[in-house]
Amino acid sequence: MPDVDLWAHLNGRLVRGREAVIPIEDRGVQWGDAVYDSIRTYGGKPFQMDFRIDRFFRSMQYARIAPPLGKVALRQATLDVVRENMKLVAADDDITVNYYVSRGSMKTERGLTPAGTFAIFCRQVAFASFAKFYVEGAPGITPATRRTPPECVSPKAKVSNKMNHFVAELEAKAHNPDAFAVMLDLEGNITEGSGANFLFVSEGRIKVPDTRLVLSGADMASVAELAGAMQIGCDEGTFTAYDVYTADEAFFTTNSFGILPVTSLNGLPIGDGKVGPLTRRLMAAWQEQVGIDYVGQAIARLPATDRQRLETQRRAMAD
Numbered sequence: 001m002p003d004v005d006l007w008a009h010l011n012g013r014l015v016r017g018r019e020a021v022i023p024i025e026d027r028g029v030q031w032g033d034a035v036y037d038s039i040r041t042y043g044g045k046p047f048q049m050d051f052r053i054d055r056f057f058r059s060m061q062y063a064r065i066a067p068p069l070g071k072v073a074l075r076q077a078t079l080d081v082v083r084e085n086m087k088l089v090a091a092d093d094d095i096t097v098n099y100y101v102s103r104g105s106m107k108t109e110r111g112l113t114p115a116g117t118f119a120i121f122c123r124q125v126a127f128a129s130f131a132k133f134y135v136e137g138a139p140g141i142t143p144a145t146r147r148t149p150p151e152c153v154s155p156k157a158k159v160s161n162k163m164n165h166f167v168a169e170l171e172a173k174a175h176n177p178d179a180f181a182v183m184l185d186l187e188g189n190i191t192e193g194s195g196a197n198f199l200f201v202s203e204g205r206i207k208v209p210d211t212r213l214v215l216s217g218a219d220m221a222s223v224a225e226l227a228g229a230m231q232i233g234c235d236e237g238t239f240t241a242y243d244v245y246t247a248d249e250a251f252f253t254t255n256s257f258g259i260l261p262v263t264s265l266n267g268l269p270i271g272d273g274k275v276g277p278l279t280r281r282l283m284a285a286w287q288e289q290v291g292i293d294y295v296g297q298a299i300a301r302l303p304a305t306d307r308q309r310l311e312t313q314r315r316a317m318a319d
C-alpha cells in the first residue's frame with residue numbers, strides 16, 4: 001500500500017502527518033539537538049512499549065531535557081495514535097511509532113532545559129526494504145566510520161544526531177547495495193549496526209558486544225529473554241571481526257524487523273553462509289511471542305516473483 005497520511009501528535013495536538021510541521025529554528029533541525037525513540041506494532045499492538053518509554057525518559061534525562069509529559073500520558077497518547085492509525089492501514093499492515101523531543105533553549109532550571117518540539121509520528125513499516133533477508137540473510141560490512149565512543153556521547157542514549165551512522169551505512173552500501181553496516185569502535189571492536197544491535201553465535205552461545213558501546217536495544221533484551229527460556233547461554237564481551245569470521249551465525253535486532261539474519265561479514269560467509277539453526281529457533285520463538293507470522297507478512301509485500309522464490313526457500317528451510 002502506498003504511504004498513508006497517518007495521524008501524529010504534535011505538541012499535544014492530534015494532526016495528520018502531512019500537517020505535522022515544526023519550526024525551522026527548532027534546535028533538532030539545525031543541530032540534531034534532540035532525542036527520540038521508536039516502537040513497532042505487531043498485529044497492531046505496540047511491542048515492548050514500556051521498555052522504550054523508559055529508555056526515552058532516560059535519553060531525555062541524559063540530554064538534560066525536561067520531559068514535556070509524564071510516562072502514563074505518553075503511554076496513553078501512544079495507544080491513541082496507534083488505534084487511530086490502524087484504522088487507516090490494511091488489516092495485515094503494521095506501523096512504527098516515533099517519539100521526538102528537541103531542546104527548547106539552553107536555559108537551565110535544576111539542571112534541565114525545557115523541551116522544544118514534542119512529536120509522536122508514525123510510518124508504515126518498510127517491509128520491502130528487508131523482507132528477503134529473513135530468508136537469504138543479509139551481508140554485513142565493517143565500514144571505516146566508527147561508532148561514537150561513550151567518552152563523547154553515550155551510545156545508550158537514543159540521540160538524534162547520527163551522522164556517523166548514516167555515513168557508515170552508505171560506506172557499507174557502496175561495497176554492496178544489500179549490505180548493512182556492522183560498526184566498530186575506535187579500537188576495532190564490534191559494536192552494532194547503524195540502527196540495530198548485532199549479535200552472533202559461537203559454539204551454541206549468543207555473543208553480545210560490550211553493552212557500554214551500544215544502544216540498550218529492546219529487541220536485544222527480548223532475544224536475551226527468549227534465549228533464557230530456551231536454555232541458550234548469552235555472553236557479553238569485547239569482540240573483533242575475527243570472532244565473527246570464526247562464528248557460526250549472526251543476526252541484527254531492531255524495532256522494524258525484530259531479528260534479521262546476517263550471513264556474511266566483509267564478504268566471508270559466517271558458518272555455512274545460510275540462516276543458522278539457532279537464529280531460526282529464535283525467529284520461531286519471536287513469532288510465537290508477537291503472535292503473527294511477521295516473516296510471511298514482510299514477504300507478502302514483495303513483487304510476485306520474489307515472493308514465490310522466498311516462500312519456496314522458506315519452506316525448504318523449515319524442512
Ligand SMILES: Cc1ncc(COP(=O)(O)O)c(C=O)c1O
Binds near residue numbers: 254
Ligand atoms: C544504533 C541502534 N542500535 C540498536 C537499535 C535497536 O534498538 P531497539 O531494539 O530498541 O529498536 C537501534 C534502533 O533504532 C539503533 O538506532
